[in-house]
Amino acid sequence: MSAVKSQKEKLGRITIKAIKEVATNIDKRIARMRKPEITFPVRSLGNVRYDPRKGYFELGKDRSARTLSVNTAKSFAQTLKMMALSKELVETNDFATKRDAYYQSKNWGDARFDDQSESDTVMDDIEAMFSVHGVSREQLCYVPDEHGGAVAGDLIVYDTDIQTGKTEKIDCTKFGSGAYSIPSLVEQLTFETNAKFVLCIETGGMFQRLQSHKFWRKSKCILVSLAGVPTRATRRFVRRLSDQCKLPVYAFVDCDPYGMSNIYRTLKVGSGNAAHLSQFFCVPKTRFLGVTPQDIIDYDLPTHPLLDVDVKRAKDALKNDPFFKTHKPWQKAIEQLLKMGVRAEQQALAKWGLNYVIEEYLPQKLAQRDRFLP
């Protein structure tokens, strides 16, 4: 059970090593009387690769260097101060949000941030820079301000009480109708489970139904509420769970371009303008359970007409998205949806009874997992 603690310590060592490496390089250049510089990966769609075997968008090899000059002096100093703060956070077992970091800077004299957008930019730079070292923003102990999603089912989570150092055992089968709320920082968590898969659910209402009726018990799974586009903490939690326990992940979302692209595609392979995050946040083992356009026909679901924004999003996916362009079954599904001209919510299954989803739909779909969209 001290696995949690040793996991945290190991990550801390890796993070501090990366920070020292960057800092030492700057120091060396100064010692050789050369202008110090920091190297960042180029963040643009042109510097992104997608290899379906790897399963997620990767950052390419393009780099840009920021050399110390009169114009860059302040942001250069801020970048180093942010790195120093990160080192301190790792060493003191603490963390900071973007806002915390902004307000902390008020005591950095001339290097203080005048505006939060300034500190956000430096934070993004640091994140991209350290992603090249395989170190995430969360490992730098900069945590998101949003909560993670809710979790219930056949899962035990181990976490530490940072005050007492004691390991806490969190049994996600024992929450009544409630759930486990994922913390901002999940790197230290370890897991124990007999589940066969993770079911990620778009809406809070559907999650509540499956949790209250203990769908996970019969189907041996873990339920995760995405509540729309999942937060960083939720994505990272699902990724670590999937990796550590070797579990496939199934997405159960609305049948519309938003559910397919913004939610599912982002969860599985990431997004174009943030490819430096993919290595930490993407869950390549994810497959699309439903609701599919074919389900609308097979289950005679009530629908709404596609909005203009839906049509635009779907056409964009077919034309520009390396993920959908790689997978034929997805192109067919999206074309079918466009042809039908309608969308359906996952709760539309309630037409056939509130618990039809539990008694019929999900068991039928899960019996034919090879038919899930890739």
Added chain:
Amino acid sequence: MSAVKSQKEKLGRITIKAIKEVATNIDKRIARMRKPEITFPVRSLGNVRYDPRKGYFELGKDRSARTLSVNTAKSFAQTLKMMALSKELVETNDFATKRDAYYQSKNWGDARFDDQSESDTVMDDIEAMFSVHGVSREQLCYVPDEHGGAVAGDLIVYDTDIQTGKTEKIDCTKFGSGAYSIPSLVEQLTFETNAKFVLCIETGGMFQRLQSHKFWRKSKCILVSLAGVPTRATRRFVRRLSDQCKLPVYAFVDCDPYGMSNIYRTLKVGSGNAAHLSQFFCVPKTRFLGVTPQDIIDYDLPTHPLLDVDVKRAKDALKNDPFFKTHKPWQKAIEQLLKMGVRAEQQALAKWGLNYVIEEYLPQKLAQRDRFLP
């Protein structure tokens, strides 16, 4: 521990009694060959009372009647079908979201809803109608689609597994850095605690800091993350906790008109256009810990200028809001804020160190609870 089950059964009996009462009245009128009618409370600011001793906005005595006619036949039928569905939900120990109810109606023949806005309106009518009987929408087993907030600290929650009927004991001291996620429906929960107060926190980042550092342990409290304006489930959870365990509630939010009015005022006394909810959702024992305008001066906090929308909201509160108009200390505080022309976020305390809030600010404030704003 079977308190949970008997609480649920008691509520179910009250709900069914109220549904039957309304239905019987309609039936009687029909039997006497008179046009059936349903009575609703008038929902407008003119039909709202505020008695500071009671502590929340109350619905006045104005009622309007809807009589069955050619024009109202469909919505009349829909109202009755929704009541019948509610009765079924109570009897089968189930629940439905607004969306579930909408899709269920697709099998109601001519009484089906064509659009979700239609079913939402009928739901709101039913909610107002039954509030007069002291029965909330949640007791009718219509649950919100959003999640509740996160909870951590000195609290044990008892809930039932509706599949096995077993009572689950949820110990909120044992979540590591995570938390307990409040379910949509909290009516059945019972509590056990030695805490002295409930601390409601506006931002997820601040909640995470207080939870990770176990602030609740030393200060003997329960932490609740509001994540902005609290959801129905969160408000009801805090209300039931405060009532059942006789605990005061302290709000810790940003120092701006949004934190004071939209978050604090709504949590404590409700809002004008939804006074029929107050009896279930308001937490009259809430007091305002901070951040106050005076704190900005006393703690020399970094600020942002008030936006036009802030100024408008503040002036509105002074001029039109019965709550702020009743409490002199609030008028002074808002006038002070307007004069200073700035606002401050709760995380601004990080200027003095990330854990200054835990080591200095909160202990100092809590030592002078009589100074909290009403």
